[in-house]
Structure formats: C-alpha cells, structure tokens
Amino acid sequence: MNLTSLSKITRHISLHTPHSTLHIKTLLLILLTAATPAGAQGLPTDGPLTLRPLLQQTAMRLLKGKTGSVVAIRPQTGEIICLATNSPTGENVSLAIGKPYEPGSTFKTAQALTMLSEGAVSPETTVDCHGGITQGNIRVGCHAHRSPLNLVDALAFSCNTWFISTFASMINDDSMYDDKNEAIDTWRSYMQSMGLGRPMIIDMEGEKGGLLPGSAYLSRRYKEGWDGVTIWWAGMGQGDVTLTTLQMCNLAATIANRGYYYIPHIHQPTPSRPLKERYTVRRQTKVLPEAYAPVVEGMRQSVMKGTSHTIKTTYSICGKTGTIENSGKDHSAFIGFAPADAPQIAIAVYVEHGGWGSDMAAPIAGLVMETYLKGQLSAASEQKAKRIAAKKTF
Numbered sequence: 001m002n003l004t005s006l007s008k009i010t011r012h013i014s015l016h017t018p019h020s021t022l023h024i025k026t027l028l029l030i031l032l033t034a035a036t037p038a039g040a041q042g043l044p045t046d047g048p049l050t051l052r053p054l055l056q057q058t059a060m061r062l063l064k065g066k067t068g069s070v071v072a073i074r075p076q077t078g079e080i081i082c083l084a085t086n087s088p089t090g091e092n093v094s095l096a097i098g099k100p101y102e103p104g105s106t107f108k109t110a111q112a113l114t115m116l117s118e119g120a121v122s123p124e125t126t127v128d129c130h131g132g133i134t135q136g137n138i139r140v141g142c143h144a145h146r147s148p149l150n151l152v153d154a155l156a157f158s159c160n161t162w163f164i165s166t167f168a169s170m171i172n173d174d175s176m177y178d179d180k181n182e183a184i185d186t187w188r189s190y191m192q193s194m195g196l197g198r199p200m201i202i203d204m205e206g207e208k209g210g211l212l213p214g215s216a217y218l219s220r221r222y223k224e225g226w227d228g229v230t231i232w233w234a235g236m237g238q239g240d241v242t243l244t245t246l247q248m249c250n251l252a253a254t255i256a257n258r259g260y261y262y263i264p265h266i267h268q269p270t271p272s273r274p275l276k277e278r279y280t281v282r283r284q285t286k287v288l289p290e291a292y293a294p295v296v297e298g299m300r301q302s303v304m305k306g307t308s309h310t311i312k313t314t315y316s317i318c319g320k321t322g323t324i325e326n327s328g329k330d331h332s333a334f335i336g337f338a339p340a341d342a343p344q345i346a347i348a349v350y351v352e353h354g355g356w357g358s359d360m361a362a363p364i365a366g367l368v369m370e371t372y373l374k375g376q377l378s379a380a381s382e383q384k385a386k387r388i389a390a391k392k393t394f
Contacts, residue, residue, distance in 0.1 A: 040092035041206050043083065048268040050079040058371045059084030060091075062364045062385060065392030068332075068351035069096035070368060071249040075337065075346045078253070078262025078279060080202075082347075082368060088394045097202065100210035100242035101350055104322030105158045105307075105357070106335045107237030109295055110251055111167060112151060114190040116291035120170035123151045123294040129161035135229050140164055140236070155298025156306030158321060160236045167235030171228030180227055181215035188214045193286040195250040195261055196243055201278070203265045210247060213240040237322060249348035252335040255299070255318070256343035258292040260284045300340055307358050308334070311366030315373065316340035319365070321357030329353040329393075334361035338369050345372050353393045363388055 036042030043049065059070040063086035072082035085095040115121045126148040132141040142160040145153075154162035170176070170183060177183040191197055197212030211217075213234065218226050221240070233239030243251075246264060254261045260282045269275035299318035302308040308319040319336030332354030337346040347365045354360035367385050370377055377385060 036092070037090040040087075040089065041094045041098070042091065043093060044204060044266060046267075047273060048270060049266050050074075050081060050268050051083060051266065052081045052372065054371055054375075055082035055368055056084055058377075058385070059364070059368050060086065062367060062388050063351075064389050065394065066351050066354065066360075067095070067394060068349070068354065068361075069245045070347070070349050070364060071096050071245050072345055072347040072368060072372070073249050073253045073264055075253040075256040075261070075343050078264050080264050080266040081345070081372070083266065093204070094206050096245045097204060098206040098208045098244065100208055100244050101331065101333075102239070102241060102324050102326075103237040103243045103248055104324035104331070104333050105160075105163075105237055106248055106251075106320050106322035106333050106348070107241060107243070108155060108158065108163050109255060109299065109320050109335070110191060110194055110196065111163055111235060111237075112155060112295050112298065113194075113255075113285075113287045113291050114187055115166055115170055116151075116294065117190065117286065117288040118170065118176070118186065120173065120176070121151060121166050125166065126150050127154070127159070127162040127165055129159050133161040133164055135232075138229075140232075151294055152298040152301055153306075155295065155320065156301035156304075158302070158307045164232045164235040168228030168232045171231070183228075184213065184218060184231075185215050188212050190286050193284075194254050195263075195283070196247050200247075200250065200263050202246070202263060203267050203276075203279070207246070208244060210242040210244055211240060238324065245348050245350045248333070248335050248350070249346055252337050252348060253346035254285055254287075255292065255295060256337035256346045258296070259287055259289055296340065299336065303336075308336070308362050310358050311336075311362050313366070313370070317366065317369065319362060321362050323355070323357045330355055332357050332360035334365045336362075336365055336369070338373060345369055351393065360388070360391070 059082050067087045069085040074081055085091050128148045129142050140160055145157040149159050171180055191212050198209035199207045234241045263279050265279045299320050303312050303317045303319050307321040317338040318340050322333030324331035332351040334357050335348045337343040349361040349365045351360045370381055
C-alpha cells in the first residue's frame, strides 16, 4: 500500500464505535490490514465510510489464514459497519459483494418465511427425520436430532429433511398453484423481495446478484422436465441457489427488522455528497408480518440449544448456521443479529473450507458482535479469538 492510499483511508474511514475511542495502535493495525493485492478490489477511498474500525480489526484478525468474508450492517439504516475479507493473496472486497456462494442452511430462514407466508407450512408443521431423506436413488443426510420437529426446532437444529420435504411439497402443490411454474415463480418473488437473487445496487462497484431459480431458468436447465424433487437441494440452500455474503447479511437485517431493509451502503453522507434517496427508502418484503415471530424464535433457539449454541452469551443473539457441502472440506457460514428484540447489528460470515458453520463462521460472528455491542472482548472471548485466529484453511 502506498502513502496516498494510507492517507485516504486515515482521512475517510469512520473513527467511532458505540462504546470506545480508536487508539493509535488500532489505527495502525487497520492500516496494516488494508493493503490490497494487485488485481483485487479494495475498499472505497473516495469519501468517508460507515465502517467501524474496531470491527474491521477484529474481523481481519479472525480471518487470518482463511479465505472468506465478514459483513455487518446496522439494520435500522443499512449502513455497512464491517466489510472484511481475506484470501491467500490478501484482502479482496469482491469475496463479499461479487462472489456468490451456496448459502447452505442459513437460507432455511428465508425458506421458512416464504412457506409460512404462502400457507404451505405453519409453526406447528412437523416432519419425521431419521438421519435423512430418500427419494428414488437420491438420499440427503441429516445429523442426529430428536424426531419429529416443528418449524422452530427444525430451524434450531437445522433439519435438512424438514426443509427439503416441505419445499418440494410447496412446489408440487397443484391445489395452491396452477402448476409448478407458478409455484417456483411465486417462491422466487418472495426471495427477491428480501434483496436476494439480483444486485441491490449498493454504492460500490463489483456487486453480483447470485442465482434464484425461476421457471424460465429451470426449463432451460432441466430440458427433460423438473419438479419439486428435482430442485429439492434448494430447500436447504444448495444446488440452484447462490448468494453473496452481503446478501446473506441483508437477509439477516430483514429478519432483524421483522420485514424491511434499507439498501446497504458504505459511504457516509457529506454536505457535498448527501446520501441518495434510494438508500433512505424503507424496502418492505412480501413476507407476512406474522411469519417473523416463529423464525426469530427458531434462530434464538439455535443459539440457546441448537447448532449455534457455541455463541450463547449473556445478551440475546439470534442466528442460523450453514455447512455447505462441496468437493473439498465444507464451507462454513452463519447469519444472525443482536440483541434479539432491539437489533443493533446484523451479520454474515462465510469461510471457504471452514468446516461446520458452528465451528468457524458462528464463533467469528459472535466475536464481531461482541466487539460492537460491548466495545471490547471479554477475557474468555479474547482467548477464543486467539484460537480462531490460529486456525488456517490455506
């Protein structure tokens, strides 16, 4: 990094956090981690940013030796307060805003909201699961948990069988829809209303929109025909579904707000460059208001007793882990927000080949949230941070 870039970042990055002042040592750490390798996308240097330096410092420290990204948003405003990335060659903002990934089980939150709104399921809907689900010669496994589960516990324990079977049933339901094309396009419209499946037009270059299958896409992809079982991987956030880490964070923000979001933005307004109106307009999702309570409760129970229990703490966190199968070691993902009833931060973490969502992404998210809400890490959390920082995926 040259002196001009250092000067711009020093001059433009927001120098405040909710509970602490930026010290010289902190600033130096931020500047040291801000170097961007040739060919990679760096953070904007064209004006003051909404980023919180202590969050950047914590996130970059935890991403050391890993390929991945951390995005955090203030749900009430859409301000991006953390956008940290790392790769074998260094920082690359494109990993957070321009590289769509399969979201895995983090996507089950959006599935639940959609199916509740459409009446395809209710909070009381139960599904039996005994290690997975089989259809013909296709089998999808599920980890051990009690059975049957209702919606809240299916989210808490991340039951693949529950979400695959209910999603396939919704798509194949000819009493609710004229045909499967109407069903999948209806499903897609809900997802798009949550800021998924297409660029949100943030105030940075390089944003990508990911993939949400609609009827036209599926007709092209599956020329011999398709139905709910063909695409049931989408029920658990894999297959024909991809999102960026930014979109996963925005999904968490819509749930934190119980049904709306502001387009994420990273530039602070100034007298000479006020915030554009598009970033101040509240965007309402299509989800029914009453659908949010059971999903929020499912995310809360995930932290209290389910797959996110590793970040249970004294304040209320709602979260959802994701473990994404691929050709190598699983990817690790997490979305969440805190506090549960008055959210101040929504977050998404994605670590390539990080393993279980509970092992890598969730602890990173928990430590970043603690930094924001408490102003510093506790002694116990500091030890956890050291252990995570020491783990490497490349």
